[in-house]
Amino acid sequence: MSTNELRHLIQKVATGATLNSEEIRTALETMTAGLATPAQMGAFLMALRVRGETVEEITGAAQLMRSKMTRVEAPEDTVDIVGTGGDGQGTYNVSTCASLVAAGAGMHIGKHGNRAVSSKAGASDVLAALGVKLDVPPPIITDCIIKAGVGFMWAPMHHSAMKHWAPVRAELGIRNIFNLLGPISNPAGVKRQVVGVFAAQWVEPIAHVLKNLGSEHVWVVHGHDGLDELTTTGSTTVAELKDGKIEVFEITPADAGLPPAKLSDLIGGNAEVNAAAIRDVLAGRPGPFRDIVLLNTAAALIVGGKARNLREGVEIAARSIDSGAAQRALDRLIAITNGRD
Incomplete structure (x- = not known):
């Protein structure tokens, strides 16, 4: 051009x-x-x-990003649990912890993420604090997904073609189309996703984008409190893509059999603080962070075909934690990425 x-x-x-x-x-x-x-x-x-940005524009941009990315081989049933970031709330790393719990429940999780956008610590920051090595080649990530049930794809390792955009985005310092593109440009080509968005206006459009891109079963979510995940402080708007159709509805923690929480109970800290919170959840500690992790894991279990509804998903997720399976998934992920498996 x-x-x-x-x-x-x-x-x-x-x-x-x-x-x-x-x-x-x-x-x-x-x-x-x-x-x-x-x-x-x-x-x-x-x-x-x-x-x-329009649905067609986001679709076209995502097609370009996907064509340029370094791909990862993964099982057909692999699921991603991811948020756009940019919600400005500084919460714990819910989707990261939910990914480990889902892996413990027998799912294949291919998590795609980066450093912090709106929290004090992004998925990669926290996983590094937990001992996971990030800069590993695609075959190692494939091993992680198959053997540990979860693998992490650090965005800079897979989207190097986007390097010219980094300084421009940093200088602008505002949300832009790339905040929407990252979560829908998973290097493992997943077709089942739980995608959190930073504003309610994007819930249904992103579901349409993912339909255009060939996704099969998706929940696009936004909490009424502004969270880019399913929230336990009140209602969450969900756009579900299933069987080629999109349905928009609201869910509450009560629908999953969970108590309501206060947003202040979900605010995290730096990578070390958030990593410690994940360790506590995996060790079985009850509380608001465990509850929101159970809720988001339940959504992943639904799109992955492992649960019929949120209540069943929460029960499966709780067993993953309480049996030690979620902790074992993290331990195996750490071992494989560090060459000890």
Whole structure:
């Protein structure tokens, strides 16, 4: 794409027009290849953000990201539990802990994540604090998913083609289309996901994007308190993609047989603090963090076909913890990534 053609697409978005999936793929391809200036890249992201990204644009952008990523082989039934970040709440690492509990329940989890966005510690920060080695090659991650039930894909290792965007995004310092793309660009090509989003406006659109991308069973969720996961402080909006159809509904902790919590009970700290909280949950410690982990694990069990409803999912998740299976999944993950298995 020429510089003039790129300028035309930037101007098109800036005037409020939308791009089709081919146009956004072409524009992002040019920028990803380093053929655009930082000013052009920033202007493009801002124009999309101000006007509002469409389902077709997000679909096209995700297709480009997926075409560039370093892939990981994984079983067909592999599930991801992931959030966009950016909810600004600074909670414990719920989806990370839920991934370990789901693995202990016999699932294959391919978790894709990065360093902190809205919390004080992202998934990779906390897993590193737990002793998991992050910079391992794809075959090792495949081993983790198969043998431990859970493998972690650290985004920078799999999306190196996006390196030109990092300084632009850092300088802008605001949410942009990439906050939505990361969670839907899993290197293992998972088709079953629990995806938390930072704003309610994205719940149904992201379900439509994942349908376009070929996902089979998905819950896209946003808590009424702003959390990018299923919350235990009140209701959560869910868009479920199943059998090619999308249904939007609300769930509460009571639906899963869990007590309500206060948001203050879920606020975490740095990587070491959050890692200690995960160890406590895996050791069987009761409390609000365990409850929200059970709820999010239950959702993963539903999309993975292991539970029929939230109550059954919570029961299975609780057994994973109380039997020690979730802790064993973490221990095996640590051993494999550090070459001790």
